[in-house]
Amino acid sequence: xxxxxxxxxxxxxxxxxxxxxxLAHYFAVQTADVFTVSLYTELxxxxxxxxxxSVKNPPEAVxxxxxxxxxxxxxxxxxxxxxxxxxxxxxxxxxxxxxxxxFSEKPAGLITASxxxxxxxxxxxxxxxxxxxxxxxxxxxxxxxxxxxxDAQGQITDASTAQAFMQFTDAFKALTGV
Numbered sequence: 001x002x003x004x005x006x007x008x009x010x011x012x013x014x015x016x017x018x019x020x021x022x023l024a025h026y027f028a029v030q031t032a033d034v035f036t037v038s039l040y041t042e043l044x045x046x047x048x049x050x051x052x053x054s055v056k057n058p059p060e061a062v063x064x065x066x067x068x069x070x071x072x073x074x075x076x077x078x079x080x081x082x083x084x085x086x087x088x089x090x091x092x093x094x095x096x097x098x099x100x101x102x103f104s105e106k107p108a109g110l111i112t113a114s115x116x117x118x119x120x121x122x123x124x125x126x127x128x129x130x131x132x133x134x135x136x137x138x139x140x141x142x143x144x145x146x147x148x149x150x151d152a153q154g155q156i157t158d159a160s161t162a163q164a165f166m167q168f169t170d171a172f173k174a175l176t177g178v
Contacts (some may be wrong), residue, residue, distance in 0.1 A: 005073035005176055012079025014044060014092035019113045019117045019146040020078040023165075027076060030169055034178045037076075040068060043089035046096065054099045055156030062096045065116055069097065074107035074176040075133070080146075081120025086127065094127055104132035109139045109172040113146035138171035 009027065013020040021041070028037035045061050053059065058066070069075055079090055098101055108128055112121035121142045126133060141164060143149060149158035156162040 004034055004036045005178065006071065007031070007037050007074050007076060007176070008068050008072035009037055009076045009078060010040045010043075010090070011089050012043070012077060014087060014089055016041075018080065019150060020080055022150055023111060023113055023143070023146075024076070025076070025154050026033070026150075026156065026165070027169065030166075031173070034173060035176075038068070038072075040065065042095055043087075046089070046093055049095040051099075054096060058096065061109045065093060066097060069102040069106065072106070074109065074172065076109040076111065076172065077105070077124065077128070078111045078113065079120070079124065081114035081117045084119035085123045086120050088166055091127070094131060098131060101132070103105055103128070104133075105134045105170070107133050107139075107175045107177075108133035108135040109141075109168065109175075110135055111141045111143065111168070113143040115145060115147070117142050117144050118145075120167065134175065136171065138176065139168065139175050141165065141168040164166050 009024045011021050024039055035124055047059050078085055110124050143161055149161045151157050156165055
């Protein structure tokens with residue numbers, strides 16, 4: 001039996017059934033032959049970042065998140081844009097990881113799926129570069145107008161978006177050594 005790599009997908013949206021979550025499920029189906037995908041949807045459970053606790057006494061929920069990132073062969077972040085940036089819950093989660101090396105040279109895929117998403121995508125790329133994640137232009141994907149490009153079942157209905165997603169997925173596989 002072939003060994004599949006573990007990939008952690010962090011959903012940046014606070015809404016259940018969001019476009020980001022649908023895209024994460026789509027990714028899991030498209031890569032089931034090579035990846036075991038785990039979705040992290042617990043951003044709401046993380047306490048507000050506290051630098052005094054981050055190093056010496058992190059909360060249990062933070063330790064669990066850090067361990068999931070550390071144990072994954074790669075991390076995919078799938079998020080909307082909120083107020084021209086990334087959602088606060090996602091930023092909070094990443095801030096809890098800054099004092100560690102869990103993202104250092106970790107293969108990463110970055111998907112921003114929103115109405116516009118341009119500024120949020122720029123912010124996500126900058127933040128993940130700052131924490132040392134390993135990604136390329138090809139392992140980032142901006143999907144503008146996402147609500148008109150996926151259906152209620154999470155299938156990509158726009159041909160150019162489906163093609164871009166496939167290219168993104170192939171690049172992410174290559175980055176993780178598949």
